[in-house]
Amino acid sequence: MREADMRLNRYFFVMFFVFIFVISAQSKDAAYYMKAGIERDGSGDDRGALKNYNQVIKLDPSNAKAYSYRGVIEERAGKLKEALIDFDKAVALDPDFADAHFNRGVVLDKLKQYEKALKAYDKAIELEPKMASAYFNRGNVKVSINNLKSAIKDYSMAIQINPKYIGAYYNRGSARDKNGELKLALADFDEILKLNENIAEAYVKRGKIKMKLNDYNGAVDDFSVLITGYQGPPDEYISELYFLRGFCFEKLAKYKNAIRDFELSAEFGSADAKEHLVNLKGK
Template sequence: METAHERHNARYTFSMAGVLLSGLLLAACQSGPMLDLSNVDTTQASSENISSLTQVINANPRDAEGYNVRGSAYGRGGRYAQALKDFDTAISLNPNFYQAYSNRALIHRFMGDNGKAIIDYNRALQINPNYDVAYIGRGNVYRQANRTQEAFNDFEKAIQLDTTDPRAYHNRGLIYQGQGQHSYAIEDFSTSVSLAPDASEPYNGRGLSYLALNQEDNAFADFNMAIKLDAKNAEAWTNQALIFERRGDKARASRSYRKAIQLKPSYQPAKDGLSRTQ
């Protein structure tokens, strides 16, 4: 997650924590839909669902695809150790299964082993140099490690491959934003919004860049939309409060800061804002 950054007016802190689009994806199968790992869905790893997937594996125990699909279900359900074991098996059965390498990389990342994640993303890209998912996944690991240029290069590569994954644009936008290139950031956030109109974070990110360019009305509209899409987005509540504060409406600002603190009690920009507006 991003740290807090001060933008145009030094009196105000623009919250950046949590801007990173949380849509981390697992390829469930070689050509099938993507699974979202950003929020644990225990039903994916329910006994009933796992039992049916296990039946498929038992019927075809040498089919790597079955293990990849079940591993994705385990991963979506937060059962990372089981997911890792299934991806290991899928790769042992098919050493060129680049989607399984990318899936296993994401599990490594969620388990805190970024070194192994990078190794698996590298292997996936050795097998398929045009696999946009792996570039985006590896770019996210690089961003976490503050290897900004390498992260930018990976997101850029995914975009050059004509990816339709909104994370590539959103994350490149975050890098532009961190470098103060807000016009480029707004363009990337807008593309991300067009690809994932129901995602809250790109609106929040774009709002921050609008605010940095003193386009307050546009920023306010984006923060409000971020909240509408995800009422649990503490950063968006904080940024909405910041606009109220800038406009001299301390009562509304205080309410929004309080809401952010209810959602994220340790979030310092909201705590600082509340202390200013109480």
């Protein structure tokens, strides 16, 4: 072997180890930036996290998680098209990345691309059949396209996976209410208030369902809980509560109580309450 060949071989030998060293360093750098990005993301520093994820992608363009994590930050910032591009890239790199399919569904839903959103959630559920949030979100999309029966099934699956999933009870109750399944809807809001008695909107929804079922005494009880505990300024919310309770009192022929509530509701700006007052005072 000639000396020139030996030098050439030594050159390639050295360059091989330099190449391995550079690749190893880049890999470590990507891991470092990923860890830093996740930490900043968790602390609410979206700008810092975004910079770190950008660096990960620069160093390791095949890192599906970096695209997905960056997409989540872009989605939070309202940059839906940019987020969708990142989620598309994440699932292209890793077709079995359930969270990325889920995140695609979130963005597609916000873009009102409902059929595509459904397919994204279908894939997330196929990959992770116990992902309660995917059933929940898919149910929400189905409500948006007025497929209530199928939405109710999805909320039921979410509850089966997580029996304390308050959002799923709430949305299932709302879908059942809209679908005319009033007693089942009532049971959902009952369950919510067993799990957490401080969810004000559950009392409102339950009270309104009781009104539809002609249970005006029960509705009065629900609205009274909220009126008694209300500590905010006079606004449309408290005005509506007084109006609803006044309406129930009127149906129960408790006219003095009804007039008192309608007067308070009218004081806070309710035109409907003023109309009811005119009719009641004319009796």
